[in-house]
Amino acid sequence: MNGVKKNTVAPMFQLNNITKSFGGGFSLSPLSLVIQKGETVALVGPSGSGKTTLLNIMANIIRPDSGQVIIDGVPAQKLRPGRELSRRVGMVHQQFDLVDQLPVIHNVLAGRLGEWGLGRSLLSLFIPQDKHLAVHALERVGLSAKIYQRTAYLSGGEQQRVALARLLVQRPAAILADEPVSSLDPARAEDLLRMLVGFAREDEQTLVASLHSVDYARRYFSRLIALRDGAVYFDLPVSAVDDGTLARLYDLGEDANGEAICQNP
Amino acid sequence: MARQFVKTHDRAILTVILVAAFAWSLSAVPWDSTVIHAGGKAAILQMLKAMVRPDLSPETLKLALVSSWRTLAYAVAGMSLAIAIALVFGVLAAGILVTGRGRLAVMGFFRGVLGFMRAIHELVWAWLFVAATGLSPLTAVFALAIPYGGTLGRILADMLNDVPPEPIRALRASGAGKLQLLFYGYLPMAMADMTSYIMYRLECAIRSATIMSFVGLGGLGYQIHLSLQDLHYNQVWTFIFFLTALVMLVDLWSNQLRRGLVP
Known part of the structure; x- marks a missing residue:
């Protein structure tokens, strides 16, 4: 902004x-x-x-x-x-509403889906696109170490911070x-x-x-x-x-x- | 009063009726020597004896190995095609790519197509294809893929519809379009269940491919058929054991896969 x-x-x-x-x-x-x-x-x-x-x-x-x-x-x-x-407008909910099955990085980069076309979104599932944005966002919420973990393995507090990182990427x-x-x-x-x-x-x-x-x-x-x-x-x-x-x-x-x-x- | 009695004991009453019907049906069986035909007892004995002494000669083992491979190849090829069919038709039948007025029509149409595909048994498809294209491996693959694609597609559609709505809503709020929702939300969430179901269907496909080879398409079923005709029960058991091993291997593989997928 x-x-x-x-x-x-x-x-x-x-x-x-x-x-x-x-x-x-x-x-x-x-x-x-x-x-x-x-x-x-x-x-x-x-x-x-x-x-x-x-x-x-x-x-x-x-x-x-x-x-x-x-x-x-x-x-x-x-x-x-x-x-x-x-x-x-971006939104966070009480139940973090992440896709449990995806690694943290893709849940964070989902904040870019509005900007990406379909091709780039698909490519990103294999080679993460705009990766620096996700890295930076996860640093800000203190979760850099969990970037490639499956989201379901994170605690409630950590999942809420992933949701926050998605918003940081969405801006x-x-x-x-x-x-x-x-x-x-x-x-x-x-x-x-x-x-x-x-x-x-x-x-x-x-x-x-x-x-x-x-x-x-x-x-x-x-x-x-x-x-x-x-x-x-x-x-x-x-x-x-x-x-x-x-x-x-x-x-x-x-x-x-x-x-x-x-x-x- | 009587109505109340029937209402409270409806299950018990139904059970009694069913048991009585079964008992009565037994009286319809002629319980004399004709139940098992003259040479039957001897044949059964022979088969049981052969079970503990399967034919383990190198030639038979080699034949069993090659036939197992062929049956597995039919099953895997059929399943691959079935998965492709299921992905396209299942996603369309789930109605997640279409919104608005056309949605129900699209859903209904593709659910109908899937229903038609699986209403016809793979053996019938095989006969139809044999009539049209002759005995070729492709015949077996298509005959398998069509009904299996129908079943898989239907299950996939149901699974996609049962995905929790909140993560989807959140992705949509992040600006995701319909196809992006599919690849970032629906498919990852349905993946674990879908994989274990596909593995189960692969087991079924191996059994079906075996039956299919009775039609003359080669593989384990064809060998069992030939050995039975020659009354070589020892060989029959060798092939059956190979078939069992094949199904068990797929089960093992599926467990391995599931462990990696389910959080």
Whole structure:
């Protein structure tokens, strides 16, 4: 990313009055958000408050029922899957979603598939293409030694770092992370968050991550957006968030809507 | 009341009916000396005796070795062609290369083609080909490859459909197109299961190639056929032991391969 772009053009994400409802009675109520380039945003809120749905809408994986999503100045419905989208948005999930059977290097280089044609992708399975990118990315996440190991043999924490290395190779303008650390133990979770936020800042990427732990959110991110029942409960810079506000977010969430939360874990 | 009884004991009732049917069917067999024909007992005895004394003369062993090789060659050649057929048709039948309105049509068409290929037994294909092209090794290879390709293709399609969706979604998010998804996601994930199934089918192909040589295409089956006609039971057993060894070797090989593939 170059610094010039950051200051001149449209916000990274602009959501205007989006709604989305599912069969189970759960829905996102009309919701509007603007996230500027280079921001690090944590999405918090009780289970079932709509964090994953919101991230999937921002990643253009699901379409809202109504309203407008503008990604990097382009209406989402005009972004075709493939390179146009993969240069703008990359995603990490709670379950790392790697191909277990492939060696680590190919899972990392999969971040280049949007740039490569079919011939180059196939050749790469035998002679890794753009290998320096994978080597560099794996160095940054501290996994250089495992480059040729089969991905299935890596621990959960290591697999999540491979997923991160794939994103480093993909270099999207924005990273969306859906509960990226909830399946890791606390020490590894902190390691990973530190890396994720650190890389986003170094590479001037936008980062939006949903988190279970408000503690992590306050420690590593600059802006907190809290969702409750599919609506924005608060949207504040991290310095303005106090314990009382957070307590209310979770308490009220459970009291007012305990049943709905149980139905949509 | 009665209906409730039937409902709770439906399995037991069915079992009783089936056992009764079997017992009744036994009464249909004429339990006198005609079950085994006059010379039958002697022949069976002779065969069993020959089993412990197979013909191990150099000529027979050499013939058995050459025939085993030929049978294996038919089986491997047939399987190679079958794998090629299965890859193309299986991927198309899985419907992962086509999206939108045409998807179901493409899936249905290629599933239908695969079904047709395997609905006809390899022996029947062999007869059809012999009628058209005469007795040639190619006949055996094609006759094997078509029904085996049909089975493999169907199984491959099912395996590709059962691949976990999350890694595929993640690859798509990295900008992968359909063919890239196939080579970076679907095929690697289905590879281990597919390999062990292919190895199992190779065993079947060896048995089929043996049967096929009864049609006159050479190989172990042809030799067993000739020796049986000459009542050389010792030779028959030599060939059967070679066939067993062949199947066991493939099994060993398959175990070796699987160990390398399954994480």
